Amino acid sequence: MGYLDADVTEVIQIVGVLNAAKSKKRTRRVEIEDDSGTTHEIDVQEGMIADVVRPFFEARVVADVSRSTNGKLLLLNVNLEGDNPEGDGASRIK
Secondary structure (H helix, E strand, C coil): CHHHCEEEEEEEEEEEEEEEEEEEECCCEEEEEEECCCCEECCCCCHHHHHHHHHHHHEEEEEEEEEECCCCCEEEEEEHHHHCCCCCCEEECC
């Protein structure tokens, strides 16, 4: 899907509820709604979608996400909100 070709401009954390997932032949994506009501569509690498959706669906999470120069978001890691260490230097969106 071209993730390795995209220039990563920053790594951010998005805090909110994982409330949707889409898995089609070429698209694997989750949606996290933050505290302001903004929904963030985040691409998920192949093979990772089931690991993310089953344990975290409708849960409040902290997602480590890379943002590329074209604005696309790619999920790097996700944890339940209370399980994620803060202070790792990433910008947080709540």
